[in-house]
Each structure stands twice: as structure tokens, then as C-alpha cells.
Amino acid sequence: MSDSSRKVFTRALTLTAVLAAAGCGGGECYVGVRGTAASVTVKGTFPGDTCKTLIANPAKYVGDIAEDSARDLYAMSERPTQPQVCEYTIDGRNFIVRDEGMLKVVGNILCSGLAKRADRP
Numbered sequence: 001m002s003d004s005s006r007k008v009f010t011r012a013l014t015l016t017a018v019l020a021a022a023g024c025g026g027g028e029c030y031v032g033v034r035g036t037a038a039s040v041t042v043k044g045t046f047p048g049d050t051c052k053t054l055i056a057n058p059a060k061y062v063g064d065i066a067e068d069s070a071r072d073l074y075a076m077s078e079r080p081t082q083p084q085v086c087e088y089t090i091d092g093r094n095f096i097v098r099d100e101g102m103l104k105v106v107g108n109i110l111c112s113g114l115a116k117r118a119d120r121p
Contacts, residue, residue, distance in 0.1 A: 015036030030076035038106035044093035086111035
């Protein structure tokens with residue numbers, strides 16, 4: 001490998017590492033529901049766009065049940081730690097709903113919406 005090829009390879013490797021560390025390349029992002037302990041983790045390649053879409057247009061993923069609470073969705077910067085309620089795959093991305101409390105009402109509502117749009121095996 002020539003010196004110029006090594007430099008290009010090193011730069012590409014460095015850029016890939018920076019993007020991965022920033023959550024841009026293959027990772028996860030998090031969406032919370034204001035006033036609740038419920039959240040959705042999206043896992044996949046470049047998940048940020050999916051989280052943005054979930055916040056801007058929740059009906060695309062969780063259906064009409066979320067229309068009233070659309071203004072309550074927000075991007076979270078830290079990984080949620082609540083217990084997992086459900087996990088579904090939609091368009092090749094994993095959606096993991098977490099919630100706390102005895103009934104996990106909001107988490108179960110989110111799960112119900114995601115289940116209707118989940119990829120079928």
C-alpha cells in the first residue's frame with residue numbers, strides 16, 4: 001500500500017469512528033414522552049432521521065393513537081434505563097419501548113401502535 005493510500009485509508013477510518021461516536025453511523029437514538037417515564041429507542045444504521053420523523057410525525061410509526069401526544073415527544077440525549085416493555089422491527093429498524101410504573105400505560109399504548117406497523121416475518 002502506498003503512502004497516499006494509507007493516508008486516505010486512515011482518514012476514512014477516522015471519519016467513520018467519529019461518525020459512529022456521534023451516533024450517526026449504526027447506533028441508536030432516543031425519544032421521550034414529556035411528563036412520563038416512557039421512551040422509544042430506535043436502533044439501526046443512521047437512526048437519527050427515524051427519531052426525527054417519529055417526533056415530527058408520530059402517526060407514521062405509532063398510528064393515530066399518538067396524535068394527541070405528538071407535541072409531547074422530544075429527543076433524549078441519554079440512553080433510557082427503564083424496563084423494556086416491547087420491541088418491534090419496522091422498515092429494518094428496531095424500536096424498543098421502555099416505561100416504568102405498575103401499569104406502564106403510555107408504554108403499552110406505544111407498543112400497540114408499533115405492533116400494527118411491525119415488519120412481518
